[in-house]
Amino acid sequence: PELEGVPLAGILKEAFHCEVAGDNDANAAALAESRFGAGAGYSSVAYFTVSTGIGGGFVVDGRVYRGSSGTSAEFGHQCVVPIDGPACDCGATGCLEAVASGRGIERRARLLAERAGPEHTRAWRLERGVITAASVAEAARRGDALAARLWTETAEFLGLGISNVINVLDPAIVVLGGGVAIGAADLLLEPIRETVRRRCMPSLRRATPIVAAGLGAEVGVVGAACLAMEADPGFGAVIT
Numbered sequence: 001p002e003l004e005g006v007p008l009a010g011i012l013k014e015a016f017h018c019e020v021a022g023d024n025d026a027n028a029a030a031l032a033e034s035r036f037g038a039g040a041g042y043s044s045v046a047y048f049t050v051s052t053g054i055g056g057g058f059v060v061d062g063r064v065y066r067g068s069s070g071t072s073a074e075f076g077h078q079c080v081v082p083i084d085g086p087a088c089d090c091g092a093t094g095c096l097e098a099v100a101s102g103r104g105i106e107r108r109a110r111l112l113a114e115r116a117g118p119e120h121t122r123a124w125r126l127e128r129g130v131i132t133a134a135s136v137a138e139a140a141r142r143g144d145a146l147a148a149r150l151w152t153e154t155a156e157f158l159g160l161g162i163s164n165v166i167n168v169l170d171p172a173i174v175v176l177g178g179g180v181a182i183g184a185a186d187l188l189l190e191p192i193r194e195t196v197r198r199r200c201m202p203s204l205r206r207a208t209p210i211v212a213a214g215l216g217a218e219v220g221v222v223g224a225a226c227l228a229m230e231a232d233p234g235f236g237a238v239i240t
Helices: 007-016 025-034 096-100 102-116 118-123 133-141 145-169 179-183 184-198 214-233 231-240
Strands: 044-050 054-060 173-177 211-212
Touching: 025 044, 025 173, 025 214, 044 145, 054 096, 054 145, 096 102, 096 145, 102 133, 102 145, 102 179, 118 133, 118 214, 133 145, 133 179, 133 184, 145 173, 145 184, 173 179, 173 184, 179 184, 184 211
Parallel strands: 044 173, 173 211
Antiparallel strands: 044 054
16 A cells, blocks of 8 residues: 555666566466466466465466556456455455455354364464464365365355356466465365356356466566566567
């Protein structure tokens, strides 16, 4: 919020005496994955970043689609729980981010553990002494049925969101990045694919690849370089 309305590009340009390009992290990551990661070679890439929140980016023919206002592909703010859904930071309720982001998973896990009893609260806490998405994922891998159910529901929510994007945009590939998606890919990817198979329009029910991101923790840095390439195509010679 402190940067809202601040002309950051102009400030940096003046400080460093060079041209400045910028965007949000999800758009930059989408661009990086489309050029150098799991989406390389595909004509259109829908990128979901599932971490503390849920963001997105849509790349068509090598360029980020930004919509009329410049803020398109907010995939985390589509409604997947229309009745009595939890509050989202955006001010709406029932958003995908509110239930399937890292914070959303933790919130749902705490509620489940409280209802199930103290043994689950203890079992789902790891070294930090708090319930996290990672600790519940580890519990699911150990065979905890309640934790496994939570991750199955999370995959269902994400599958709903991805199905909506496929139905509307028909991307050539869907790439999932972010700490939650990468860290729990073994629990999420196949259930997500199954939900998408059930939820997509018949005409779109082809085998749209849904894959984990390929650039890991460096995706933001690579994305920033890709933005520079967009602003100055000659900059690509520096990267390659």
